[in-house]
Amino acid sequence: MKIQMKDIVKSFGSNKVLLGVNIDIKSGEVHALMGENGAGKSTLMNILTGLHKYDSGTVIINGEERTFENPKRAEEEGISFIHQEMITWPDLTVLENLFMGREKKTSWGWIKTKEMREIARELFKELGVNIELDRGMRTLSVGQQQLVEIAKSLMSNAEVIIMDEPTAALTDREIKVLFTTIEKLAAKNVAIIYISHRMEEIFAISDRITVMRDGISVDTKPTNETDKDEVVRKMVGRDLEDYYPNIETENGNVLFEVKDLSDGKVYENINFHVHQGEILGFSGLMGAGRTEIMRGIFGIDKLTSGQLFLDDEKIDVKSPSDAIRQGIGFLTENRKEEGLILDDSLIGNISLPSIEEFSRSGWINTKEEKDFAELLIKRLTVKTVSGDVPVKTLSGGNQQKVVLAKWIGAGSRVLILDEPTRGVDVGAKREIYMLMKELAERGVGIIMVSSDLPEIIGISDRVIVIHEGHIAGEMDKADLSEEKIMTLATGGYK
């Protein structure tokens, strides 16, 4: 299938989202679509699959002008959209999920399970997917669920598959499986439109790259004729002289120390410390136990052993409220589930952990609260109409800044940041790095968990690598390299 979209223009009310986008998709290619959040990628894809109507322009499919009435129609004609947030039926089996809405039936309405099973088995074999058909969808990892979704879209004979940030929640191993699958699909002449923020992936998997910025398509180039710097430059429209801020911060005394931390399940005997003004990176594969360790420190999950020391004094943390009282802050990896109250205002979210600060015997001084929150909104340059609107109206990067504002406002001296730049666009990423450096300069000890190796290397003063719940190694800034970290993370050097 060949798709050409020409001069696509689209506005929502007075807000112009697309100002003339040109893109062409050839069959059998992996076409990366890149751009910051808000550049118009999703809108463009929603126009292609018929969710939104466009104001002007043309969509030509196989030489004919064509507009789909709705996403279902697009899917029937061979264009599938695998969204970042998948729609599955967690309590049904893999097989039932695969055939949801298009079960094979006899004329009496009986479901022909045997036939469906055979079709599914055949399909999985073809894709190299090894998942039992009778397992409950809920028991699968996110990566496996994604593979099921891909298989499902292939069953409707998709010729074009759109994937929106497909690797956001996958482990490295799952990413490999996904990439092999994508290669197999491309070999079968299926076109893949691949939306991602991860530069390394784009260059590993794509044939061509289209960059979008502020509602226009800036450029389309074969992947082997461009490089990372050029893509970033086109995405942000200016040179990012330094992607990671090159600021040296002075490391002071040991601020926070963790001794013999174990939870009896995922991790064991974790010992480390962080200095004042230090950014300590935590690397490792997904599922190695990094997030669990942080949850243990913050008092969310129970420990079987372990002691915490702040300024050489032992502290007792049994719950998040204890941790906060001691000056520890925790930006979780999933801001929508654990970081924010989406319906609440920016002010309400920012002041929540410090609410007692603005109240006298339980009465909230709303003026003080508002001034405090708005100061932080300004300081962190959160882009918003006002502090009173719900945080759900903000972009991902700005939402993340609100979570940061909340912990900075709570006066955190030890700040745990779990994947602080996940789902955040390039511009906001850099602002978050700058902010981390600024906090470090003021003596805050930062513990950053990240799966993004260039980020870990670019920003950390020191890195600890976790492998299967144990500390596999520790490296100073001077010794850092992707190879060394990966070797430790995968259990090498033993």
Add this chain to the structure above:
Amino acid sequence: MNTEAGSIEKKKEKRSEMIRKLGPFFALIVLMVFVTIMNPNFIQMGNILNLLRQVSINGLIAFGMTFVIITGGIDLSVGSTLALSGALGAGMIAGGWSPVVATLAALVIGALLGAVNGTLIAKGNTAPFIATLATMTIYRGLTLVYTNGNPITGIGDSFFFQFIGKGYLFGIPFPVILMAIAFGILYVVLHKMTFGRKTFAIGGNENAAYIAGIKSDWIKIAVYSISGLMASLAGLILTSRLNSAQPTAGTTYELDAIAAVVLGGTSLSGGRGRLFGTLIGALIIGTLNNGLNLIGVSSFYQQVVKGIVIIIAVLLDRKND
């Protein structure tokens, strides 16, 4: 977003917020005007005071229910709590205890029964619907056991206890004054104090609230205790008015309370709501009961009308989203 679009957005946001806030209030006014046209006797002072007194029991229960629903929960046990605390209070008076002590004891019992709900939900991780469905039958069962299925009479003519349900202060029925005081206190607690803020935070996103250092278990236990306390206060008013405690008192009261909360624009999914809305919701239900009677609509039809009003209110609220 450019600033122009931003300010339009902001205006829209403000307007829909106004509609959300004042919608139930206008509905109440329209309803009262309609009933007055149909029967002018409705608007007479005597009837209005009577209406307010009728509303006070449901209103008190609904105030507590508002807290519970804002946390994303529900309390089905309020009717049974009302009956059990009322019966125990009446039993104590009949058994010779001082009415003041008995009244306070009944209130404490109500709060404790609520705390049991809260503990089951927060510490036992039970779904609020299930936990309070169970305690609804348990508390009702205990009431029947305690009363042997017979009303408790012989409460005597203590001025204090008579006054709770039948007294007047400055010409206003005392239950109405109790409702006004409870509204004032709970309004401040919910909308001006940290406790209320935490209540909203739990309903908005319990995980995020917990990680922000809110002791969600204790807040929930306190919220269900408030609900129990309000139910027992309503129980005392009812007992005083009837001069007896009925073992079946308060049956299905939870439904009227939930209806009042929902009519007032509080979201059943938690995180959003207003106590003032609940007051209006209770007044709408009261006006329907009182007004339809005055107009002469049969009580069978009244139920149908009440249900339809709830559906219309919820549909209108959806539209504003």
